[in-house]
Amino acid sequence: ENNSFQPTSLVADKLLGGLLASALDEGSCISRYHSSMYHKTSPYKPSLYLLSKLRKYENRHKRCGPYTKSYIKAVKELNSSHANRTTGCNYIVWLPANVLGNRIVSLASAFLYALLTNRVLLVHHGTDMDDLFCEPFPNTSWLLPADFPLKNQFDSFKMRNIHSHGNLLKNNNMSSSTMLQQPAFLLLYLAYDYEDHDKLFYQDQNQGFLRKVPWLILKSGQYFVPSLFSISTFRKELSILFPDRETVFHHLGRYLFHPSNKAWGLITRFYQAYFEKADERIGLQIRLFHPESSPSHLVMKQILSCTEKENLLPQLDKQKHVALASPFKNQTLKAILVASLHSIYYENLRNMYWMKPTVNGEAIGVYQPSHEEYQQFGDNMHNVKAWAEMYMLSMTDVLVTSTWSTFGYVAQGLGGLKPWILFIPDNQTIPDPPCQRAMSMEPCFHYPPSYDRKANMMLDNVDHGPHIRHCEDVSWGLKLV
Template identity: 65%
Template sequence: MDIFQMERSGSSTFVLIGEVAKDNGTGEVAENVTTPSESEDKHPSGTESMVVDKLLGGLLATGFDEESCISRYQATSYRKTSPHKPSAYLVSKLRKYEDLHKRCGPNTESYKRALKKLSSSHINGTTDCNYIVWTPSNGLGNRIISMASSFLYAVLTNRVLLVDHGTDMAGIFCEPFPNTSWLLPMDFPLTNQFYSLQPGNAHSYGHLLKINNMNISTVSQPPSFLHIYLAYNYDKHDKLFFQDQNQGFLQKVPWLILKSDQYFVPYLFLIPSFQQELGKLFPDKETVFHHLVRYLFHPSNQAWGLITRFYRAYLASADQKIGLQVRVFDRKASPVNVVLEQILGCIKKEKLLPQVDEQKPIASPSKNQTLRAITIASLYPEYYERIKSMYWMKPTVNGDVIGVYQPSHEEVQHFGNNIHNMKAWAEISILSLSDILVTSSWSTFGYVAQGLGGLKPWILYVPAGNQPTDQPCPRGMSMEPCFHFPPDYHRVSNTRQRLDTGSLVPHVRQCEDASKGIKLFNAKQL
């Protein structure tokens, strides 16, 4: 597979941090809105007047056992209050989905009846509940953005989302829906087919179209299940999933088994039958992922312990928190010294950190001294070492104190490892607590952090070659992730022509960091 599809994970540094700060991170937060007391758990920034909206404007439901997932209602006290409120329609729709999931989820009578349909090759009539089963592909960042996409598709099509977390994602996230589970039961009868989910699979929707000469109307009876393959290497037949005229047929299929590593939400906004509903759900198109990721993904208590121990040890006393995520997909093509020059050029050009004073060995005393903490997330230690050394060896020109921290540096990405995924999730969450965020182009790891934090990042372009670029890290126009590999061609007079999404809807445009990708923007700000 392409190297840029891979995402990173963490390492053992968190164990040392746990030795430094052994607080278990178990603060209690009162119902809905609370003014935190002097407890460090309740207002880590130490701001007495901070008011915490623990339900995120109604995005989150009540009815959970709070001790089973401390982060669900506590995480908001570690971040600045988001100015982006969910629409009343989205809040209502989520409550209705939760009722559906409770009625149709694992081990319910409706679920058991739906399972029996899988033994039939075709379906006659309708079913009580329809399902979309998400299966994992590639790294944690890819998995999170594709799960969020699958959930939105489930909401739009009145399906129940079940996820196969396997062993390498076990215990990383809390359950997102009250009084039920989104985890696919281990005895699901089609599990043995998940590994064969590839382009051209005999049970795939693309293959069904192919053998019926691209005319789905010739299929007399829908099958009991179909594979939907939407990963980066999907073929032209798989891409026909996004055609509006095919959605009616898919509605008749009780079980869709989906594999994707993409944030395919932007293309849902191009499907006419979904557009009105999406417009009501998300009046501000730039906030789709921000709301989805904060609704669905809450660190488990184990992951939350990693996050809060790091925060209290290194970030809690900082006046400003900067997150820098450096993802290098090819170390040979992007040498360390060139990437470092690009990072330092970014810091200088965008004035993200003060410059060092080359003339003075010690900073002049200042009453208004600012403490800035920069967290560096990277597989490699060299960027951290260089920046840490720069601010240790010389004072800053304005007297600010700079703390530089890196939770881990694994050197290589580990797949299929639960502990590494746990630490990767912790690092994503730590980055999301930043006031200023710099992410690497093409990185889904960074996409998740910016979505959680509600941040428009500065996008670090990692140079491929021996020279840094003139624009090292321009500011992103949107906090939405990029759909890297959309179906971007259509036939006009027997020629292949790029699809101009901006001519269809104003809020779907080309990504800043991927020329063939598309993403959602707030059209009013373009």
């Protein structure tokens, strides 16, 4: 097989230690083969079992993907009231929920579910996600065809209320054991506002039933991977796939999300101008969910108190006007990348390093690629910029992120970085400590089934196992460590 793992160091490096298949056309997706020259080599190696699982997945996707014989047959069966299961191909259709960071982490979760249950992942996205990613699987497509029959029902009331897994269970006394026939398709509604009956997805005894449903339609927007580790059907295989639990998003993210040539242009032009010659790259991601209750002078103070305490940014020499170290000779260059919707933090930092020298006399460059001011919806270029910035943050050596932000999670996961998380103030006082080092590089699952959103309560006596902890930034959230 020509796309199997090739152990020679050069090829292996370019293909991220065998993570990527080699059978793809280089020009259509330059980032796929060039990203290893920009990212530091990852110290985390994918397990051989993950690699073989991915190669098997690629074959399955090629066999069952859009417009193959099996696909056409499976689509026809959507019209029958129950599953005939004659094609040998089962699918999970991913629907977008929330915005980009949430979409990326839920897409990775959907892919892991597809790996575990031998499904084929098809992606439905509106035009605002065009031009972000390359096709990840060789010689096929992961895009849901435009003529997919259920497409105009995806957001309908009927889908959520009649065709959802949760609803089916509700109507059958919360148990799938009494149901004799599998429907041809079901919606898995796993978004932040899901209800108790939707959460039954996470119960082991319901997975057997789901296995026989040919089409699952998933709406989530969440990084639900930690709770897959709690389902005993999957636990053993997950531990072989990922002996190092905190590398799930790191590997799957690097496998799936390759910037399109358009995004790669933004990324590499920035890199070459500001990062390439730097001795150290520092990323600051400042995300404010309630800018009105987080005054910028307070946020700025917090950023500085965090970076000073943890020694992340070069220290200023406030007594001097000019550094004593001789210029030009072995001078260290440090590049600070600020990602934020707002420009004030960038302006303050740039000004700070212009007005005063640093104690060690380093040259400091401060850059912010964009400041979009407002979060925009449905705009493709806005998303390309956001994606490019997440990716550029992943190329840093030191990363500071903000509470609650999937934008930051994507950057840390792709980069293999444990960031310092800023606990953004929203009650006019700076939290103490101002930031905390993340336990692992994994994203946080914000709304696990063990959290009751309406009552704002965590359910007690849930055993999450040794590798799952509550998140640093969301007390009821869960993450792998």
